[in-house]
Amino acid sequence: MLHISxxxxxxxxxxxxxGILQLRSQVFVVEQQCVYQDLDDKDQKAxxxxxxxxxxxxxxxxxxxxxxxxxxASIGRVVVRASERKYGYGKEIMKASIQAVEKCFSEKIIHxxxxxxxxxxxxxxxxEQIGKGYLEDGIxxxxxxxx
Numbered sequence: 442m443l444h445i446s447x448x449x450x451x452x453x454x455x456x457x458x459x460g461i462l463q464l465r466s467q468v469f470v471v472e473q474q475c476v477y478q479d480l481d482d483k484d485q486k487a488x489x490x491x492x493x494x495x496x497x498x499x500x501x502x503x504x505x506x507x508x509x510x511x512x513x514a515s516i517g518r519v520v521v522r523a524s525e526r527k528y529g530y531g532k533e534i535m536k537a538s539i540q541a542v543e544k545c546f547s548e549k550i551i552h553x554x555x556x557x558x559x560x561x562x563x564x565x566x567x568x569e570q571i572g573k574g575y576l577e578d579g580i581x582x583x584x585x586x587x588x
Contacts, residue, residue, distance in 0.1 A: 443500060443530050444493045445537045447545070450485045457491060460498030468520045477578040483510060488545060490538045492521075492530055499525040500534040506546045513586070514548040535566050539587070550588050557581035 453461070465479055486509045492500030499522045505515045516538045521531045542551050555563045557574060560583060568585035575582055 442494065443528070443533050445500075445534065446491050446493070447537070447541045448489050448491065450487065450489065453489060457489075457498065461489065461491065461501055464498050464501055464520055464522060465518060468523070469518075472523060473580065475578050475580060486510075487517075488541060490534060490541055492534045492537075494525065494530075497522075500530040502534055502538040504538055504542050504545075507548060511552050513550045513552045514542045514546050515552040515554075516542065517554065519553070531562065532566070535563075539566065550586065553585050553587075554582050555585050557583055560585075 448457070462479070469475055469477070469479060483505075484503065487503035487505055490502045490504060491498055500520070502516050502519045505511075505517070507513050510517065516535070519531070519535065519538075521534065539551060542548050551568075553563060553568060554577065555568070558581075560570065563585050567587045569587075570583050571586050572584050575584075
């Protein structure tokens, strides 16, 4: 079962921060073979939506209020541990992230920079493509907006 919490950067324990960074590195750098600077000085502004299972961080996003990353509220660094994807944690963490944006920022319009192969996943959550596709760190992406 997934237990989800939303925390400011300053509220994260050392263990949680380590688990978040380990998961992001495991998926974005190792699994997707993408060398990029994950520690981008944006975590301090974000709210962190953390999915725990058995004490381990297995799902995660970070959310931003309008203007802290893009013009609108946004959700990024969406990640689920490979071994946990079969349980639907991706949808759970995204639904919790959408609710957190609405509750914490009083915003309904939400931006995501989605990996192209996940277009259908985000579409099912109410996101629509805006603009043309682009490469980000060598991976095809599209901008999507939920209104």
